[in-house]
Amino acid sequence: MLIGFLINPIAGMGGRVGLKGTDGVVEEAILRGAQPVSEGKARQALRQLRHALEAGARSSDIRWLTCSGAMGEGALRATGFEDIAVVHEAVETPTAEDTRRATAAFVNAGVDLIVFCGGDGTARDIAQIAGDQVPIVGIPSGVKMYSGVYGVSAERTGEIIAQFVAGGLDCPIVDILDLDEERYRKGEWAVRLVDSARTPYQPTCTQSSKALITEHADEAFKADIAEYLDEEIRSHRTTLFVLGPGSTVKAIAERLGIVKTLLGIDALLEGAAAGADLNENALLKLLDIYPVAQLILSPIGAQGFVLGRGNLQLSPAVVRQIGIDHLTVVATPAKLKRTPVLRFDTGDLELDARLADRRFLPVITGYRRRRLVPIST
Amino acid sequence: MSFTTHTKDERRAMLDAIGVASAEALFDDIPLHARFPDLELPPAISDIELERTFRRLSQRNVTLDDGPSFLGAGCYRHFIPATVDYVLQRGEFYTSYTPYQPELSQGMLQAMFEYQSMICRLTGMEVSNASHYDGATSLAEAALLALDEAGKNRSRILISPAVHPHYRDVVATYLSGTQASLIGPEDTTLSAADLVGKVCEETAALVIQTPNFFGYLEDLNGIAEKVHARGALLIVLVDPIMLGLFQPPGSYGADIVVADGQSLGIAPSFGGPSVGIFATRRAYIRRLVGRLVGKTTDVEGQRGYVLTLATREQHIRRAKATSNICTNSALGALAAATYLATLGRQGLRQVAELCYHKSHYAAVRIAALPRCSVNPVTPDRPFFKEFSVELPLPAAEVNQALQKEFGIIGGYDLGRSYPAMTNRLLIAATEMNPREEIDRLVEALEQITASRAVR
Amino acid sequence: MSEPTLYELSATGRKAVSLPECDVKLATIPEHLIRADNGLPELTEQQIVRHYLRLSQRNFGVDCGFYPLGSCTMKHNPKTSEQTARLPGFAQIHPFQDEAIVQGALQLMFELQEQLKEIGGFEAVSLQPTAGAQGELTALLMIRAYHAARGEGHRNEILIPDSAHGTNPASATMAGYIAVEVPSDGRGNVDLDAVRAACSGRLAGIMLTNPNTLGLFEERVEELVGLVRESGGVVYGDGANMNALTAIARPGDLGIDLMHFNLHKTFATPHGGGGPGSGPLGASSQLAPYLPSPIVERLPEDKKGSVEYTLTCPSHSIGRMSSFHGSFGMFVRAYSYLRRLGAPGLRAAAIDAVLNSNYLRVRLRDDYPVPFDRTCMHEFVCEGQPKGSEVRAIDVSKRLMDFGFHPPTNYFPLTVREALMIEPTENECKATLDAFVEAMRAIAKEAREEPGRLREAPSATPVRRLDEVRAARELTVCEPTLRT
Known part of the structure; x- marks a missing residue:
């Protein structure tokens, strides 16, 4: 098995010194006394991987492609891996461009998996090159990690890699999110959905009967949600369905046989596309013609924004026009696990208050399944 | 009678460790008005009285051993070899739970694997689960599988009127929560060939019992082809004893084979518990509900067995139907396996x-x-x-x-x-x-x- | 060393039974219907006995040792119950015999119904369901029929707390309902604000496990029940955890409309390696007419002739749930248990079940954090990652096997990370509990000092950790066919 491995040596450095990210502020971080953290995290994960490979009585047959020195080779050698080829020479202070070049070299060599150590910035740079083709998995080491590609800890990520090597994991598509760090450092939440990628999914432990750990892939839950909403959409022929961004909502459109933009707002009528990548004006025009409408959205993972992040086209006017009782929220159980509360920030305080007034929102999590999730007030 | 285990001193030490004055205080969360009700139950009896009471009660029943009996209709009196009860009485088996911890459950897991193997061969099918509750619930699960497989537009199960009436009732009850329906003509003399003509674009499956409730062996040659040509599945309910001699449903193209396994070494016991046999094609293995045992190896390369495809159990994706199966009838399956091994x-x-x-x-x-x-x-x-x-x-x-x-x-x-x-x-x-x-x-x-x- | 399979032991021509020669005239068997080979193995009786004896030695039951599998109530299965169930008058009777000649069986069923009614505080009980999960489904189908009969068939939502058994949402979907998961609050109770938010004209009912799967009694159960009932919903109680409440509190008194009993948990019938179970269902007066048929009725003095107990169908019954009358063999065992204990014995058992569980909770919590650390009922949930260690609950479980204990339930409920759910039952004596505590503490120490030992455990079992991924990938689920 061929695995591409890279470390973003500066990832996570901003966090300890209160910088909320390290993009473009490496020098300042170092000045403030930040120490590299990612090499250590990477070693933890790799040690766990070695351990799991040995415990599983499987001979380690991983061939590594990596970058020189602190961008990968060092950690691999330090943890006892030997079959290593360096495909990218790292500079002392690598940039996003180094990540992208290394990824391109991995993809060209036909790797089965890309393992990286970093945060959302690194994930974004890799996903941009790897697309939906090569699965990626992140050893969590960044300041912010909202994307769905990380293990819950460095050690657990090592286990995921081991299971992937053993052939036991599916690779569903997940969202890649990133903060606008410039705004974030000013204390503003500004997470955006930037891309999607495949990742080996170590299933969350879902409960089957009683004593069993059972697993269910995220992708399967998306399919369940899609199947359920497919029925709902088909049984409301005259309703205009407005579909928000993200892969969960996209899966619904795909089930209906419709191509949906990942990041845009699209509309459906009578099971057919009625508009793609709509802006506020276009939405308001459509709603004039089709006043009976339903809005389908998925919250942004972890921080839980349903409205006001990544879907500004859905302005207060649009939401009022659709009606706050015509809001359908969907999310996979794994996403909800990371998302304890839902938030509304439309910029219209009165509207936000009305949306939050119900205190709990039923979120569709599967076929005829919902979960009541508290709304932040 | 109370069977408490602790001595007075032990009890005191335990309460002290917990930090409560009395065991009753552990129940303070229960609303006072509902706490410690006086129950009107008959007083406890000694073990000697128990033996006597139950023997007397049992003697109010005329048993199938008291004279000639010709009752069947889905529950039969067959010879049960002594090996069966010998195996059933092993405490390691009957006091264990579902084998979730495979390292401590290899015995039951292997026995279930062998059960699955014998059922596959007997029915001529490729996959058998480790059993359902009884024949009727196996049939209901078969109907749900067929509905799942058939997709949205096929929401009817066509059932022969010569299928056991209780089984038809159970399937109808199971389907009462779904949008699917159970339909069947009333004329009990209709043959399988007659029924095939009623399979339409809304039919998910045709259910035939052979021998049917009246004992007739249905002629099923060529039936599966016709059912498949109309886009439905063929579910066959059989008597497992018959399979010792007659062609198995796998040989004439059945998609799902179900049976009540009571005939295989289980006492009639007023109709329960029994064991539900369920076998199907490999193509449906991921739609098959209930426990399934698979062979594997441990870290040292030794052969071992585990419950596999556990994901299917309750997260199985089913639009019109789902399954909540938790237990099976493992002990019944163990009896059936011992019976089949002994009869050979x-x-x-x-x-x-x-x-x-x-x-x-x-x-x-x-x-x-x-x-x-x-x-x-x-x-x-x-x-x-x-x-x-x-x-x-x-x-x-x-x-x-x-x-x-x-x-x-x-x-x-x-x-x-x-x-x-x-x-x-x-x-x-x-x-x-x-x-x-x-x-x-x-x-x-x-x-x-x-x-x-x-x- | 592994045990060969029946097929590996088989050789052509061996026999283990002697059957009679046919004593009647042979009839003609249609040639084309006969199969050449039925594919069964051929062994001697001794081979079979040794085979199953060896298999039994590779299995662990309550009879072998401590089995604190939470939520499963692995209590002792009295041998008297096994004896009574094997009496010919119970084992050798047919469900279709004339009622006049099975009065003993019907009386037993009737009296079991009566006792369960009294214990649960219900108007009526049906013994039909053959397992707990089937009891759940039965209850939901009854709720459906109940609302439909009142012209409220549009009610389509069932509330299910997030700590519920995994079977609950599956049963709800199976009954055509939308399952709405309700979060727990900071004390491990159902979040009442969430329930309030969910109460509407679409609410069909709630599935409530009480004590819940954290082993905690719902502190505001009556308020919760009131909310659901006021908005027209039905309250179904999952009786899986009844072992804490038998003769302590009656679910019917707390406002529960429907509840299934698990005879294989609460009333000591064996689990049988995963069944057969039995899940009788109790109902309040409003729901009783919808119970599955048949139920046993006692005829009044003036109407009884040769028949005193008779099978009847409730007026609005949803129908039949199993082939005949339910798991009768389990009724005999459960009824033996009830007669042996009586009300004081049942209460003493519940008290000791709760005492034992609280004792283990306080003795283990320093090493294994208990997230909702308040008085528990018959079971409790702790984190299976010992303080100061990196091992997982599964590693602790596997290591426990080397100490001769069956592990607790792992990773359930999902609301607790690395959950271990421990249910000691009333049968275990203090010495056993203390030995278990010592083992758990030793494992916690190992987890901190030499975690590798845990990750490699078990080593004292017939097989080591098994490759489940391989099993799922290869899917070898029966012996390869030898002959065609």
Whole structure:
């Protein structure tokens, strides 16, 4: 098995010194006394991987492609891996461009998996090159990690890699999110959905009967949600369905046989596309013609924004026009696990208050399944 | 009687460790008005009284061993070899739980794997689960699988009217929560070939029982092809004993085979517990609900067994139907496995032959009685183990006379399930009925019908 | 060393039974219907006995040792119950025998119904369901029929707390309902604000496990029940955890409309390696007419002839749930248990079940954090990652096997990370509990000092950790066919 491995040596450095990210502020971080953290995290994960490979009585047959020195080779050698080829020479202070070049070299060599150590910035740079083709998995080491590609800890990520090597994991598509760090450092939440990628999914432990750990892939839950909403959409022929961004909502459109933009707002009528990548004006025009409408959205993972992040086209006017009782929220159980509360920030305080007034929102999590999730007030 | 284990001192030490004054204080969360109710239950009895009470109660029942019995209709008296109870009484098996921890459950897991293997061969199918509750619930699960497989536009299960009436009831109850429906004509003489003509674009599956409730062996050659050509699945409900001798459903293209496994080493026990057999094609392995045991190895390369494809159990994606299966009937499956291993290749065939010959002997003799006719509508259809007799008076009366005057437990009064058949009796004969018992039944029927026949 | 399979032991021509020669005239068997080979193995009786004896030695039951599998109530299965169930008068009777000649069986069923009614505080009980999960489904189908009969068939939402058994949402979907998961609050109770938010004209009912799967009694159960009932919903209680409440509190008194009993948990019938179970269902007066049929009725003095107990169908019954009358063999065992204990014995058992569980909770919590650390009922949930260690609950479980204990339930409920759910039952004596505590503490120490030992455990079992991924990938689920 061929695995591409890279470390973003500066990832996570901003966090300890209160910088909320390290993009473009490496020098300042170092000045403030930040120490590299990612090499250590990477070693933890790799040690766990070695351990799991040995415990599983499987001979380690991983061939590594990596970058020189602190961008990968060092950690691999330090943890006892030997079959290593360096495909990218790292500079002392690598940039996003180094990540992208290394990824391109991995993809060209036909790797089965890309393992990286970093945060959302690194994930974004890799996903941009790897697309939906090569699965990626992140050893969590960044300041912010909202994307769905990380293990819950460095050690657990090592286990995921081991299971992937053993052939036991599916690779569903997940969202890649990133903060606008410039705004974030000013204390503003500004997470955006930037891309999607495949990742080996170590299933969350879902409960089957009683004593069993059972697993269910995220992708399967998306399919369940899609199947359920497919029925709902088909049984409301005259309703205009407005579909928000993200892969969960996209899966619904795909089930209906419709191509949906990942990041845009699209509309459906009578099971057919009625508009793609709509802006506020276009939405308001459509709603004039089709006043009976339903809005389908998925919250942004972890921080839980349903409205006001990544879907500004859905302005207060649009939401009022659709009606706050015509809001359908969907999310996979794994996403909800990371998302304890839902938030509304439309910029219209009165509207936000009305949306939050119900205190709990039923979120569709599967076929005829919902979960009541508290709304932040 | 209380079976407390702790001494007074131990109890005190435990309460102190917890930090409460009394054990009663542990229940403070319960609303006061509902706490510690006075229950009106009969007083506890000693073990000696218990033995006596239960023996007496049990003696108020006439057992199938007390005299000749010809009752079948889905629950049969067959020979149970001594090995079965020997195995069932092993505490390591019957006091264990579902084998979630495989390292401590290899015995049960291997036994289930062997059960699955024998059921596959017996039915001619590729996959068997580790059992359902009983035959009726196996059939209901088969219907749900077919609905799942068939997709949205096919929401009907077409069922032969000659399928066991209780099974039809159970399937109907199971489907009452779904948008699917159970349909079937009322004419019990329709053959499988007649029913195939009713399979349409809304049908998810056709359900046929063979031998059917009346004992007839259905001619199923070529049926599966026709059902498949119309886009539906063929579900076949069988008597597992028959499979010792006759062609298995796998050989004529069945998609799902279900059966009640009570005949395989389980006492009738007033109808339960039993074990539900469920086998299907490999193509449906991920839609199969219930436990499934797979072979694997441990970290040292030793052979071992685990529950596999656990994901299917309750997260199985089903639009119109789902399954909540948690337990199976592991102990019943263990009994069936021990039975099949003990009877073996020749033994099961021999039991099937004995059932065939004895039921035919009884049928021929009863048919010769002046006022009785056997399998009256279609006398030439082949049957197995059971047949029906048209009497000149209500079957209920005949059964009563058989019991009271001759000490014989008669057949099943078909009028209980089919109002037009009040004079018809369903009679089963197995390897447990020596010729002499059958002769006694024939004589008794002759006398009863001669003396009480209505004009 | 592994045990060969039946097929590996088989050789052509071996026999283990002797069957009679056919004593009647042979009939003609249609040639084309006969199969050449039925595919069964051929062994001697001794081979079979040794095979299953060896298999039994590779299995662990309550009879072998401590089995604190939470939520499963692995209590002792009295041998008297096994004896009574094997009496010919119970084992050798047919479900279609004339009622007049099975009065003993019907009386037993009737009296079991009566006792369960009294214990649960219900108007009626049906013994039909053959397992707990089937009891759940039955209850939901009854709720459906109940609302439909009142012209409220549009009610289509069932509330299910997030700590519920996994079977609950599956049963709800199976009954055509939308399952709405309700979060727990900071004390491990159902979040009442969430329930309030969910109460509407679409609410069909709630599935409530009380004590819940954290082993905690719902502190505001009556308020919760009131909310659901006021908005027209039905309250179904999952009786899986009844072992804490038998003769302590009656669910019917707390406002529960429907509840299934698990005879294989609360009333000591064996689990049988995963069944057969039995899940009788109790109902309040409003729901009783919808119970599955049949139920046993006692005829009044003036109407009884040769028949005193008779099978009847409730007026609005949803129908039948199993082939015949339910798991009768289990009724005999459960009824033996009830007669042996009586009300004081049942209460003493529940008290000791709760005492034992609280004792283990306080003795283990320093090493294994208990997230909702308040008085528990018959079971409790702790984190299976010992303080100061990196091992997982599964590693602790596997290591426990080397100490001769069956592990607790792992990773359930999902609301607790690395959950271990421990249910000691009332049968275990203090010495056993203390030995278990010592083992758990030793494992916690190992987890901190030499975690590798845990990750490699078990080593004292017939097989080591098994490759489940391989099993799922290869899917070898039966022996390869030898002959065609």
